[in-house]
Amino acid sequence: MASCFAHGRVSVGAAQQRVPGRCAPQKLAARPSRPFSLLARSGDGWEDWSDAPDTPRVANGAAAAAVEEPDWRHEVQGLAKNLRVSKDSEGGTDWDAFYADEERERCFLVGVQLKKRAGKHGYGVQESLEELGRLADTAGLEVTGSTFQMLEDVNPRTYIGTGKVQEIKAAVANTGATTVIFDDELSPGQLRNLERALGEDVRLCDRTALILDIFSQRAATREGKLQVELAQSEYQLPRLTRMWSHLERQSGSGQVKGMGEKQIEVDRRLLKGRMARLRRDIEEVRTHRRAYRERRAAAPIPVVALVGYTNAGKSTLLNTLTAADVLAEDKLFATLDPTTRRVELSGGQVLLMTDTVGFIQKLPTQLVAAFRATLEEIKEASLLLHVVDVSHPSAAAQIDAVNGVLADLGVENVPTLNVWNKVDACADPAVVRAVAERREQTVCVSGLTGEGLSELMERVSAKLQDSMVAVHVLIPYSQGELVDEIHRTGVVGSAEFGAAGTEVRAHVPLPLAQRLQPLRLAAAAAEEEQWLEAEAAAADAAAAAAGAAANPAAGAAAHEAAQQAAGGDLQLGQAVQLPL
Numbered sequence: 166m167a168s169c170f171a172h173g174r175v176s177v178g179a180a181q182q183r184v185p186g187r188c189a190p191q192k193l194a195a196r197p198s199r200p201f202s203l204l205a206r207s208g209d210g211w212e213d214w215s216d217a218p219d220t221p222r223v224a225n226g227a228a229a230a231a232v233e234e235p236d237w238r239h240e241v242q243g244l245a246k247n248l249r250v251s252k253d254s255e256g257g258t259d260w261d262a263f264y265a266d267e268e269r270e271r272c273f274l275v276g277v278q279l280k281k282r283a284g285k286h287g288y289g290v291q292e293s294l295e296e297l298g299r300l301a302d303t304a305g306l307e308v309t310g311s312t313f314q315m316l317e318d319v320n321p322r323t324y325i326g327t328g329k330v331q332e333i334k335a336a337v338a339n340t341g342a343t344t345v346i347f348d349d350e351l352s353p354g355q356l357r358n359l360e361r362a363l364g365e366d367v368r369l370c371d372r373t374a375l376i377l378d379i380f381s382q383r384a385a386t387r388e389g390k391l392q393v394e395l396a397q398s399e400y401q402l403p404r405l406t407r408m409w410s411h412l413e414r415q416s417g418s419g420q421v422k423g424m425g426e427k428q429i430e431v432d433r434r435l436l437k438g439r440m441a442r443l444r445r446d447i448e449e450v451r452t453h454r455r456a457y458r459e460r461r462a463a464a465p466i467p468v469v470a471l472v473g474y475t476n477a478g479k480s481t482l483l484n485t486l487t488a489a490d491v492l493a494e495d496k497l498f499a500t501l502d503p504t505t506r507r508v509e510l511s512g513g514q515v516l517l518m519t520d521t522v523g524f525i526q527k528l529p530t531q532l533v534a535a536f537r538a539t540l541e542e543i544k545e546a547s548l549l550l551h552v553v554d555v556s557h558p559s560a561a562a563q564i565d566a567v568n569g570v571l572a573d574l575g576v577e578n579v580p581t582l583n584v585w586n587k588v589d590a591c592a593d594p595a596v597v598r599a600v601a602e603r604r605e606q607t608v609c610v611s612g613l614t615g616e617g618l619s620e621l622m623e624r625v626s627a628k629l630q631d632s633m634v635a636v637h638v639l640i641p642y643s644q645g646e647l648v649d650e651i652h653r654t655g656v657v658g659s660a661e662f663g664a665a666g667t668e669v670r671a672h673v674p675l676p677l678a679q680r681l682q683p684l685r686l687a688a689a690a691a692e693e694e695q696w697l698e699a700e701a702a703a704a705d706a707a708a709a710a711a712g713a714a715a716n717p718a719a720g721a722a723a724h725e726a727a728q729q730a731a732g733g734d735l736q737l738g739q740a741v742q743l744p745l
């Protein structure tokens with residue numbers, strides 16, 4: 166029997182293929198997109214796949230395999246540390262399948278804490294490095310270690326001090342890392358100098374490039390992909406000089422160096438051309454999006470946008486509230502593209518809830534610029550729900566980071582409700598709830614358990630009402646669809662069926678209030694007066710005959726209506742002045 170690994174060490178795509186002489190279970194191919202090695206055992210026998218010798222869980226199987234396959238055993242041992250087991254069954258056969266990730270690229274992390282900034286931003290260098298580690302993991306890298314340096318100022322040549330560079334060089338050699346990731350964006354010059362200092366075998370990367378890489382792995386829509394590519398190109402453009410130094414190193418001769426320079430100019434021109442094309446394509450995609458937004462604006466359903474730090478639980482909230490099926494996972498930047506779902510409140514009011522890309526401290530400016538159009542939808546929302554992972558040790562710093570991005574986007578004026586999520590995961594949820602109660606505009610929830618969600622939706626409804634216009638209208642029965650629309654898009658205080666139509670007191674979005682203007686009670690009252698006069702004349706005639714009084718109920722309604730009309734205009738909501 167040939168080595169299992171000779172066949173089994175396959176990428177996901179290849180795993181779909183039938184391995185000669187072996188029965189490859191199709192289902193097992195549905196693995197994450199990084200390459201893996203698959204070993205499986207079917208039923209009682211060892212005819213197909215095998216596992217590793219030094220994993221206790223699979224020791225028996227490995228022994229059996231080892232007897233048969235000494236070479237194979239050797240190979241398996243090298244991968245054993247990454248083994249995971251999965252139970253599966255196919256065609257009535259039970260499978261034990263063992264996945265071994267191929268060795269992940271190993272990386273070493275480096276941060277700087279500026280003394281003058283210490284404590285100011287809340288995100289300390291250690292927390293920031295921890296987050297960088299999560300980003301690296303999300304991108305598919307394995308973190309082997311990290312270090313940081315306290316500095317007055319970053320070193321303009323090498324970001325960190327020269328002594329530290331040597332320390333990192335040694336650490337990289339000791340941990341077997343092949344990549345060094347810096348926690349801040351490095352200038353093109355710093356990249357070049359560090360590359361020289363650390364040696365050619367070490368790949369250099371910074372936080373920005375890492376985040377851009379994650380975004381490019383995860384972008385799903387055409388617009389998302391175009392935006393990420395544009396952001397990546399913007400990052401690359403000033404850094405193309407790295408190739409210049411590469412050529413320079415290779416050649417060592419002035420002549421070839423000159424060719425390198427020319428090549429870099431060609432590359433720059435190509436990249437700039439590509440960026441111009443990307444901008445055009447993005448603009449085209451946005452035209453469609455704009456048309457969609459305009460249609461949405463015409464139907465005045467309020468839009469509530471979920472914003473917040475990455476991994477705060479925005480998608481989970483959307484899923485719980487709307488039974489949506491948005492990917493929510495314990496990964497940074499799980500969501501890149503906005504998803505909008507309809508939510509119906511208990512009073513029948515409908516709103517649209519939009520899930521947005523999460524923010525992060527030190528968010529690359531290229532990304533903010535590239536995603537600005539998508540993010541600007543937040544500006545048009547009636548209400549923002551700022552979702553916070555309140556169980557996170559750096560929750561306060563995360564709130565600051567999000568507020569910073571919101572301020573950059575110019576959306577500070579959109580009404581906001583703070584949603585302290587993951588209260589279930591806090592050490593003392595009761596204390597957190599008590600603090601939230603003392604804060605304005607703050608509500609404690611758990612998107613996972615559903616705790617606090619009905620209160621949240623009540624608060625949403627009340628907040629939306631604040632941004633709406635109070636109307637008091639009489640809607641003739643012939644325009645009954647308007648009553649439905651008020652129910653759907655507004656918050657109804659009362660609706661009474663009278664002789665002339667439905668008298669509604671409600672808060673509605675501004676566009677609807679404008680359409681309702683002809684029906685405001687002053688106008689409605691005039692109609693009603695005519696109707697009442699006719700009724701009164703008929704009643705008088707009847708009274709003369711029967712000595713009975715006219716219908717007092719309709720009269721009372723008309724009286725109240727007339728009073729309202731005489732008392733001036735409609736009440737206005739806090740946020741909007743309706744030119745009545």
Ligand SMILES: Nc1nc2c(ncn2[C@@H]2O[C@H](COP(=O)(O)OP(=O)(O)OP(=O)(O)O)[C@@H](O)[C@H]2O)c(=O)[nH]1
Nearest residue numbers: 476477478479480481493494498499500523612613
């Ligand atoms: N314990 C607990 N975990 C939660 C809660 N809400 C979300 N999570 C978990 O937090 C992780 C992130 O949730 P997501 O909903 O993907 O977070 P997100 O804000 O959409 O993240 P991005 O899309 O990356 O910005 C997931 O593992 C969720 O299961 C909660 O209320 N309690």
Ligand SMILES: [Mg+2]
Nearest residue numbers: 479480499500
């Ligand atoms: Mg999400």
